[in-house]
Amino acid sequence: MAAVLEQAAKRLKTDITIGTHNGHFHADEALAVHMLRTHIPAYANARLVRTRDPATLATCHTVVDVGGEYDAAANRFDHHQRTFNTTFPGRETKLSSAGLVYMHFGREMISRKLGTSDHTDPTVNMVYEKIYTSFIEALDAHDNGISVYDPAKVAEAGLEKRFSDSGFNLGAMVGRLNPNWNDEIPSDPVAAQAAEDERFETASARIGEEFDRDLDYFAKSWLPARSVVETAFNERKAVDPSGRILVLKGQSAPWKDHLYTLEETVPENEKVVYVLYPEKPAPDAKWRVQCVPVTKDSFQSRKPLPEAWRGFRDEELSGISGIPGGVFVHAAGFIGGNKSYEGALAMAKKALD
Structure with missing residues (x-):
């Protein structure tokens, strides 16, 4: 049969x-x-x-x-x-x-x-x-x-x-x-x-x-990636009390869609403006500081990295920012990098001011 x-x-x-x-x-x-x-x-x-x-x-x-x-x-x-x-x-x-x-x-x-x-x-x-x-x-x-x-x-x-x-x-x-x-x-x-x-x-x-x-x-x-972003979102105030810096530990993951969904009930002054993540899943990886766009498909950032940093690299960037380990800041100010997590976090915190 x-x-x-x-x-x-x-x-x-x-x-x-x-x-x-x-x-x-x-x-x-x-x-x-x-x-x-x-x-x-x-x-x-x-x-x-x-x-x-x-x-x-x-x-x-x-x-x-x-x-x-x-x-x-x-x-x-x-x-x-x-x-x-x-x-x-x-x-x-x-x-x-x-x-x-x-x-x-x-x-x-x-x-x-x-x-x-x-x-x-x-x-x-x-x-x-x-x-x-x-x-x-x-x-x-x-x-x-x-x-x-x-x-x-x-x-x-x-x-x-x-x-x-x-x-x-x-x-x-x-x-x-x-x-x-x-x-x-x-x-x-x-x-x-x-x-x-x-x-x-x-x-x-x-x-x-x-x-x-x-x-x-x-x-x-x-x-x-949703669970990865959700965990980082829930822990963001341990990174910075403002709640405006989100850190993806270990490695990057697609975060934009999930972040916007998680933020639907969050006050405007607590929405994330910078997302930090390593360039690759390795202990010695460099770190990125990426600005959150106004909308998913927008080229406009909620808060771009400081204008004075834009377009500079390496030692010159470190000297201007006062933060060691600078790698680059894009000329448009939507993303930057540092040699370490600590340096990337310092960049994000200083950019918040």
């Missing part, structure tokens, strides 16, 4: 077909296909069909980004219909096919990565929400034509971009894998579709590589 069930399961996996549209492809369906085939076992051997033919799509087990229907129970994940307004829980950005697939299958992906079968585990949900806001949401916005900033408010403020960043995102990366307008197309329709599908598979693997890297990072690095 077990052998029969195993064979049936294999047939189910093999017989699954994912349908999406042919023609110009985008990041959202490329990622949606990758997430299903790479991270959901039932789709491991799924065949891909790229078409806009309704009759063919109707035969597919799962359809993404085409078909004009969103029905998770029927495995239909399109977002182009006029009535579609679905968003990820707690967010305002309308979902694309990538967001839809992630919303319904993301917890399973993360549970498997964390080695748990409990999809309701709080740590699963923490990573689930983090990956959406850090990776998936930008694809949803890009595909739905949603700007990072409100265009009306930007115009009202008279702001203009200093440079173009339109080619520096995942959507543009996938877009560049489409054929050029003047590329030669095979005269045989079957061969032409096969060539286009091959490009799509390349795009799906490429954006999938980026997603897999983020999934691995948030599950295996970012999540374990």
